[in-house]
Amino acid sequence: MMTWFGPEELQAVRLSIKVASWAMVASLPIGILTAYALARWSFPGKQLLNGLVHLPLILPPVVTGYLLLLLFGPMGPMGQLLAALNISVAFRWTGAALTAAIMGFPLMVRALRLSFELIDPKLERAASTLGASPLWVFWSVTLPLALPGVVAGSVLAFAKAMGEFGATITFVANIPGETQTLPSAIYAFLQVPGGETSALRLVVISVLISFAALLVSEALNRRLIKRLAAA
Amino acid sequence: MTDSHPDLECRDLVKDFSDFKAVDRVSFDVPQGSFFSILGPSGCGKTTLLRMISGFQSPTSGDLRIKGKSMIGVPPNKRPVSMVFQHLALFPTMNIGDNVGFGLRQRGVGKAEIKKRVEEVLERVGLPGVSARRVDQLSGGQKQRVAIARCMVLEPDVLLLDEPLGALDLKLREHMKVELKALQAEFNTTFVYITHDQSEALVMSDNIAVMNKGRFEQIGAPHEVYHEPATAFVAGFVGDANKFDAKVTSANGSMLSLVTDAGTEMKINAAGASLNAGERTQVFLRPEAIELVATATTNDEGCNVSPGVVESVLFNGANSSVTVRNSAGGLVKVALPQTGGFAALQKGDAVFTRWQPKDARCFSAAEAGS
Incomplete structure (x- = not known):
């Protein structure tokens, strides 16, 4: 089983970083909008939206993965809709990214919502009395003030995406080079005799990447908070 | 234009x-x-x-x-x-x-x-x-x-x-x-x-x-x-004032005679207040409208003069004041004049308070809504 050595490990690491990065970047705008709506607006169905956002945090990952398969699989309504647009997610790395994004979404929204709630609405009101339209108030005042939350939420979502296993393997399986992310690869190595060393190497890499992400976000956050503490 | x-x-x-x-x-x-x-x-x-x-x-x-x-x-x-x-x-x-x-x-x-x-x-x-x-x-x-x-x-x-x-x-x-x-x-x-x-x-x-x-x-x-x-x-609400709840005993044009709930009698020239005998009223009197005098004299004709005892001295530079408990038992706050004549005033000193009937404002208690 020495063929499992080397390239596959690298492949899994590369794929995981790609999947997690896409998941983080793509969910950020939606996450910001959702968190802002939950923090500042009152609208019918707010609690329902809040529950829906948090569902992946509470559901067993296998259940989430299976629901995704039903929805986005080749026979699912979303899957057929996407197929019409010539996009396929089932058993593709895009499906892994989608899964990772959905699993990391509640963590991202929680961090963002908290930072929106901490902003003094007077700052936003001041901006609008100075002539700024609501959209410009958000862009020039609210979002810069929420930047620590954006950083924290992104890192959490990235870390969650790097480690996501249950929903991913249920939805897009474990195809080397396509959907075999770091945790799936570790799992696969542990299933074969003599794979322990490869698994261990991947475990070390996994720890290092997570730790580095955390350190970078901490450093960024400290700088931001220092700047924001000005007022 | x-x-x-x-x-x-x-x-x-x-x-x-x-x-x-x-x-x-x-x-x-x-x-x-x-x-x-x-x-x-x-x-x-x-x-x-x-x-x-x-x-x-x-x-x-x-x-x-x-x-x-x-x-x-x-x-x-x-x-x-x-x-x-x-x-x-x-x-x-x-x-x-x-x-x-x-x-x-x-x-x-x-x-x-x-x-x-x-x-x-x-x-x-x-x-x-x-x-x-x-x-x-x-x-x-x-x-x-x-x-x-x-x-x-x-x-x-x-x-x-x-x-x-x-x-x-x-x-x-x-x-x-x-x-x-x-x-x-x-x-x-x-x-x-x-x-x-x-x-x-x-x-x-x-x-x-x-x-x-x-x-x-x-x-x-x-x-x-x-x-x-x-x-x-x-x-x-605006400025400092002594407030008395009182009852009109007699009204002669704008000149009213009142007795406060604490029992002090006072005369007030309340143009426009249109209060009648027997009505309840609220009287407001600025601390700086009240004078402190050592003895009652004949100049006091027409003024409200009552003897009292200094209850406390509230020293605050130019805004100093004293509270005086008059003979009927009511408390009034009086601005302490800056001329220095009462600089040595102490708790327990006997003084007279004097003020002009035109300096108080009174309002019907029904309007005041208390």
Whole structure:
């Protein structure tokens, strides 16, 4: 089983970083909008939206993965809709990214919502009395003030995406080079005799990447908070 | 053609919330270039009124015009109104120059022009060359001036100020009162100032509206509001006053004889109070309207004179006062004259209090609603 050595490990690491990065970047705008709506607006169905956002945090990952398969699989309504647009997610790395994004979404929204709630609405009101339209108030005042939350939420979502296993393997399986992310690869190595060393190497890499992400976000956050503490 | 409209006009402004009327038929005009204060205790509706002027809340009924143009339905960012907030609300993510230039950037003014105008306005508020500094590098008073500069650079028709001195310490607050008044004169812009602090309103304003329970009780110049309060609420809220609950024993034209609930008899010349014998009344008497005398003399003809004993001396420099318990047992607060004649006054000293019947104000207790 020495063929499992080397390239596959690298492949899994590369794929995981790609999947997690896409998941983080793509969910950020939606996450910001959702968190802002939950923090500042009152609208019918707010609690329902809040529950829906948090569902992946509470559901067993296998259940989430299976629901995704039903929805986005080749026979699912979303899957057929996407197929019409010539996009396929089932058993593709895009499906892994989608899964990772959905699993990391509640963590991202929680961090963002908290930072929106901490902003003094007077700052936003001041901006609008100075002539700024609501959209410009958000862009020039609210979002810069929420930047620590954006950083924290992104890192959490990235870390969650790097480690996501249950929903991913249920939805897009474990195809080397396509959907075999770091945790799936570790799992696969542990299933074969003599794979322990490869698994261990991947475990070390996994720890290092997570730790580095955390350190970078901490450093960024400290700088931001220092700047924001000005007022 | 000259513009004859006042800068700000409110006509029968009403704001109903589901369970109470926050603002109840308020009407007033603020002429161009004047300093207008809205003074009232917390919960009187002044913040709601301010929000309607700035556009964050819309009135249930009534009209609000700025320079003759109705503002109903106009969003905050489209009104010729700027606002200084209680905690100033400077943007911590921007330096001073970007804070002050924020509104100009909205209007699409060129970069070089913004820089020039920001420098000019900072100079006018006495802070030249601070553009590159961070917000936290300025003192409280300097931040205050930046907040005003940020508004004034837009040349608004009306500047709203929402208790901007509330967060400052006492010494700085006293200083800023003078400075705000000077800045208002410098820019000659209409200021509408919201406060619960009567001394801020009295010192700075051309006109004061005293607000209580959603209504304006009186609008007038500071000296009118102070000396000629229109209602018992104004008399009690603006300035310091001794308040007595009393009953009219006899009325002869405007001359009333009263007896307070504590049992002191007094004569009051209350023109316009139209009270009859037997009615209950509230009497207000300023501490500085009462004189302390060592002995009763013949000069006292027509005055209210009563003997008493000093209960406590409240030394506070120029604002020192004493409380005197008179023979009938009532307590009155008397301003301590600065001439030094009573500098050695002590608790337990016997004195006479003397005041003119015309110096007290009295209101029907039924109107006062107590």
